Amino acid sequence: MGHPSATVLLCQLGLSTAIQWLGLTESGSGVSWNESQHCRLLVPEQLQLCRRNLEVMPSIVRAARHTQALCQQSFADMRWNCSSIRRAPRFGPDLLKGTREAAFVYALAAATIAHGIARACASGELPLCSCGPGPPGDPGPGGRWGGCGDNLSYGLQLGAAFADSSSRSGKLGTHGRKAMNLHNSAVGRTVLSDSLDTKCKCHGVSGSCSVKTCWKGLSSLDEIASDLKSKYLAAIKVSHRLVGPRKQLIAKDMDARPVTETDLVYLINSPDYCTPNLQLGSLGTQDRQCNKSSVGSASCALLCCGRGYNTYTEEVEERCHCRYRWCCSVVCRSCRRRVERHVCK
Numbered sequence: 001m002g003h004p005s006a007t008v009l010l011c012q013l014g015l016s017t018a019i020q021w022l023g024l025t026e027s028g029s030g031v032s033w034n035e036s037q038h039c040r041l042l043v044p045e046q047l048q049l050c051r052r053n054l055e056v057m058p059s060i061v062r063a064a065r066h067t068q069a070l071c072q073q074s075f076a077d078m079r080w081n082c083s084s085i086r087r088a089p090r091f092g093p094d095l096l097k098g099t100r101e102a103a104f105v106y107a108l109a110a111a112t113i114a115h116g117i118a119r120a121c122a123s124g125e126l127p128l129c130s131c132g133p134g135p136p137g138d139p140g141p142g143g144r145w146g147g148c149g150d151n152l153s154y155g156l157q158l159g160a161a162f163a164d165s166s167s168r169s170g171k172l173g174t175h176g177r178k179a180m181n182l183h184n185s186a187v188g189r190t191v192l193s194d195s196l197d198t199k200c201k202c203h204g205v206s207g208s209c210s211v212k213t214c215w216k217g218l219s220s221l222d223e224i225a226s227d228l229k230s231k232y233l234a235a236i237k238v239s240h241r242l243v244g245p246r247k248q249l250i251a252k253d254m255d256a257r258p259v260t261e262t263d264l265v266y267l268i269n270s271p272d273y274c275t276p277n278l279q280l281g282s283l284g285t286q287d288r289q290c291n292k293s294s295v296g297s298a299s300c301a302l303l304c305c306g307r308g309y310n311t312y313t314e315e316v317e318e319r320c321h322c323r324y325r326w327c328c329s330v331v332c333r334s335c336r337r338r339v340e341r342h343v344c345k
């Protein structure tokens with residue numbers, strides 16, 4: 001039965017985190033999931049789920065890969081650009097501590113895993129779930145339920161079991177951090193649930209849309225990630241405090257609005273990520289490319305933290321003079337163009 005010793009070792013070294021599974025990208029995305037090879041990247045509670053649900057593991061590996069890519073894409077123009085997520089399963093302090101960045105990653109990971117399982121049910125990939133008919137009632141004029149809807153409830157259930165298992169029962173991290181992680185994962189799933197919407201496809205005489213087939217579908221992960229990025233920017237700093245008989249996450253600033261189930265929360269302030277500091281998980285922004293005409297987070301002023309930037313020109317090769325050739329291809333020439341690049345000092 002597997003190699004539990006490897007997992008135990010990881011725990012003893014204090015390297016375990018509830019999002020360690022994001023490191024599953026490197027291994028085992030192939031068709032056959034090798035229990036002894038791959039389950040052991042997981043913390044003990046996930047190991048159980050992995051062994052009992054081997055068929056769902058390819059969806060989880062895909063979710064890990066999507067989470068990494070979406071995070072980097074969402075933060076490409078920020079000082080903290082999520083490149084550290086590539087270190088999974090060995091994260092740095094930016095994601096191991098109760099930071100705003102960790103809040104985003106936990107929420108995104110939870111949403112992505114549930115999304116992946118819900119989709120896998122709909123596509124018939126998983127033996128234990130299926131797509132159901134639409135809800136009772138009429139989907140709208142000219143429409144009828146059909147197709148195959150995303151199985152949100154199954155995705156939420158199994159996704160939460162997997163993503164939250166170690167925060168719920170493990171010995172990882174402080175109580176405050178566990179509460180924070182669970183809250184932020186739940187926010188990710190709420191954003192995902194709220195995105196479930198009726199989608200329809202038209203049939204009938206050319207473009208008339210006289211007959212529609214409708215199903216319940218989830219938003220794309222790009223939309224979910226962009227929603228969560230807004231929540232990251234508006235995240236609330238909290239502390240884990242006794243309120244009556246129970247400890248709860250309470251907004252630290254008296255003036256802040258109360259925490260709701262759609263707010264991301266964090267426990268400690270992040271560094272400004274301007275200069276390298278390994279203790280704080282900051283890589284700094286030296287040599288990052290900035291945008292001279294932008295006024296937002298990618299602007300040279302903000303990205304370079306006032307240190308200024310160097311400008312150089314580069315020749316890029318592009319497709320140009322493209323022509324459509326009958327039938328059916330586009331033929332292009334290749335042109336060289338000089339572009340100015342700005343790089344933080």
Ligand SMILES: *[C@@H]1O[C@H](CO)[C@@H](O)[C@H](O)[C@H]1NC(C)=O
Pocket residue numbers: 034035036037
């Ligand atoms: C799983 O991986 C182990 C170690 O590489 C190997 O010995 C075993 O044959 C593999 N099992 C399957 C079913 O592929």
Ligand SMILES: *[C@@H]1O[C@H](CO)[C@@H](O)[C@H](O)[C@H]1NC(C)=O
Pocket residue numbers: 121128129130131132133149150151152153154
């Ligand atoms: C989801 O899968 C479960 C388990 O197979 C099934 O009972 C349920 O009807 C499915 N629901 C939807 C909405 O597809």
Ligand SMILES: *[C@@H]1O[C@H](CO)[C@@H](O)[C@H](O)[C@H]1NC(C)=O
Pocket residue numbers: 076081083283284285286288
């Ligand atoms: C992200 O930032 C790091 C540290 O500044 C840098 O090394 C890396 O190239 C950046 N990644 C991207 C995709 O811009």
Ligand SMILES: *[C@@H]1O[C@H](CO)[C@@H](O)[C@H](O)[C@H]1NC(C)=O
Pocket residue numbers: 291292293294295
């Ligand atoms: C730079 O910012 C401007 C203004 O926001 C935008 O139109 C442009 O596409 C950006 N350039 C790059 C290379 O991202």
